[in-house]
Amino acid sequence: MIKNFLIVAGAALLLASCSSRQKDSASDGADTDSAFIQEAEAKADSIDAVLPFLTPDSLGPVKTGMKVSDLPQGVPGLYDNISMDNNGEGGHVYTFMMGSEAMFDVYDFGEGTVDVISLQSPRLGVNTPDGILSKGMHMKKLLAQKGVTTDFVSLDDEGVWYWRYQGLWFYPSLDTPDQALDQALSNRNTPPPAAIVADASIGFIATGSPF
Helix, strand or coil: CHHHHHHHHHHHHHHHHCCCCCCCCHHHHHHHHHHHHHHHHHHHHHHHHCCCCEECCEECCEECCCEHHHCCCCECCCECEEEEEECCCCCEEEEEEECCEEEEEEEECCCCECCEEEECCCCCCEEECCEEECCCCEHHHHHCCCCCEEEEEEECCEEEEEEEECCEEEEECCCCCCHHHHHHHHCCCCCCCHHHHCCCEEEEEECCCCC
8 A cells, every 4th residue: 555655764864864763771662763753653644634736737737638648546645546447438538546446537538648536435525715615515505606507407308407516517416316406407408406406416516527
């Protein structure tokens, strides 16, 4: 694991920097070593707490338009392994994991490039003047932001409403059946009323195109 590597490497550097110090006894040295290791662990843990925000074109070093082959194999605190699935239409979906936790997805529509970055973990989000927006939060927190717009996106004769904010796409979660919300999302004539959407959870946050 990347975190374990950082802990060991950090501890080794700290120990090496202090190797010239005179030890009064073997027990005193052991206590000192323990303190150095704890300090290294604290520094490694702090890396996990500093996560990048999603922007219209990037999530940390992962940027839309870059070649999938150029993606880092791991980024401390953000992901340490990548899995891939075919999307059934000639493209691929890459899931970026931290251990067993899905952090975000990257969609490649067939050209070998990062076309969409879609958040999965609620630990990742979008920065706003009122705090962070992330999956699982109520849609009313999104609706309260200045500059939010709606956009009806259709394929053939059908479509649904999405919300746009800071160049990103948002969509409510439909994990819990809600007939009124489902009907409002597909009514191309009128954007869904806030009263119907507000208490729904945010289920989708992504760059690029929603499809």
